[in-house]
Every structure is written in structure tokens, then in C-alpha cells.
Amino acid sequence: MNTEDPSDITVLRITPNGNVSQFARIKPTDQKRVGSGMATTPDRGLIMGGGTGLIQVNRRGIATHLNTTHHFESPNPIGVRPDGSVIILDRDQTWSLKGSKVTKLYTSPNSVTAGIVDAKGTVYLQGDTFADMHVLAIGKNPRALTLRGNIPGSKVPLSNLTALTMAAAHDGGLYAKTVKDPSKGPSGPSAYVMHLAPSGDVVVIAKGTLENGHASCKAGKMFPALNAPCQIPWFVVQSGDQVLAMGNPSTLTGPPAPALSIRAYEK
Helix, strand or coil: CCCCCCEEEEEEECCCCCCCEEEEEEEEHHHHHHHCCECCCCCCCCEEEEEEEEEEECCCCCCECCCCCHHHHHEEEEEECCCCCCCEEECCCEEEEECCEEEEECCCCCCCCCCEEECCCCEEECCCCCCHHHCCCCCCEEEECCCEEECCCCCCHHHEEEEEEEEEECCCEEEEEEECCCCCCCCCCEEEEEEECCEEEEEEEEEEEEECCCCCCCCCCCCCHCCCCCECCEEEEEEEEEEEEEECCCCCHCCCCCCEECCCCCC
16 A cells, blocks of 8 residues: 655655665654754754754654754754754754753854854854854854855955855865845846855855756756856755755745756865
């Protein structure tokens, strides 16, 4: 008997060589608590957020509701520190969850639109633009991050960029898909993939379009990384020596653009 409901939320696993398999299915009764974030855990499982609660998915893909000592408003797990504590955004507040114990780490002066945790446990929080970036390093006070670098062929300052999505870099820091801050005028057609180091140094590793990539952009073709006519997909993640950009934020935005594979930044 097929017990799968088409409204189930499916979690997929993608290997470094591109193999895709189903990892977990979340039943419709749980959907109200899924969708606003996801972080991998040391036991090869997941913590997923949404609604006012959290769901834990173990390494075998079995999902259970997670009881905590704190009631969240809209939890968004963004990563895990080396000690196993899960970092969770909840509106303007940043929390640490270890076991069932929840500890507040920081209240941001502005709204937080994106965040990640790097390999050393440093938390990066972004507000409306890169100018609002704050860093929470283990054992240190929160600090603003001064950015250094430029966008090739553009006079747009880094502080005017908005990170739509971010992912941890293997050597510390992060990768981000960015666009010009819409609040500072028309965003234009360009989107970027950038590497941001813990020092604040920024390097653009790819430039493409924000929407409606060229018809020639098909899987298997090669394009110049800093002058691609292709749409930069929504999500970025480092896999080995490659940075993958893939997917859409939802099924409501139309069919996904072809995934892009970009060589990871090397010092």
C-alpha cells in the first residue's frame, strides 16, 4: 500500500558526486512546524523549524517533535557549533539549544534576515544588508564585521548588498548569494556568489542574473564564472572543492534554474 501523501514534505540527501536519495518525509500533521530552517546535527540527523516548534530527524530519517525549555515564536535553525549546540534564530533573538536546554545568546539591534554557523562555531547574522552583519564568536562579545573587497566591474559597495542565502565555508567564514539592496534603488539584473572570510575579506567567485537566465544555460555547459548569462539559483552550499548553487525558495516561483557548480575560493 502506498501511504505517501502528495502534501508530505520530502527531505532529500545529495552526495558530493550528485546522487540524490530520499532522506525523510514529514507528514501533513507536522507541516505547520516545518519550513523556516534546517541544520544538520553531529549524529547525521537534522533539526528543522517552523511555526512555533522544532522537529528532530534522526540519522534514519525518523521525525519527532522536540520538547524544549523555551517557547519559540518562529524558530529558524541555522547551524551547529562544535560542542553540538544548535543555533536558532527567532526574529531578532539568537538562541543556543543543547539537549532540551535553551540559552539566549544575543538580541540583534535590527531584524535578522539570514544567518549561518561556520566550522569553528562562529555565528554570522545579517540584517537588511551586509552593513548590518554581526558576528558571534565563541567566548567573545558580539561585534560588527568590517567588509573589505569589491565587486568586479561595479561601483556598488559591498555594504549595499543583501545576502538572500548563506552557507558555511569549510575553512571558516561563509558563502552567500547576494543582490544589491532593493531598499537602495532598483536591484538590477545581477546576482553574485561571494566568499566572506572571518576577517571581513570578501571575494566574488561568480556573477550571473537574478532572474530569467539566458536560454543557452543548460546542464553540462561551461560559462565564465564572473560573466555568466545564467540565473544564479537560490541556495548555495560548499561540497568538496566546489560551491553548488541550486533550487528555488518555493515551488511558487516556477521551475528551478539549472544548478551551477563553481570552484570554491582558495586563498
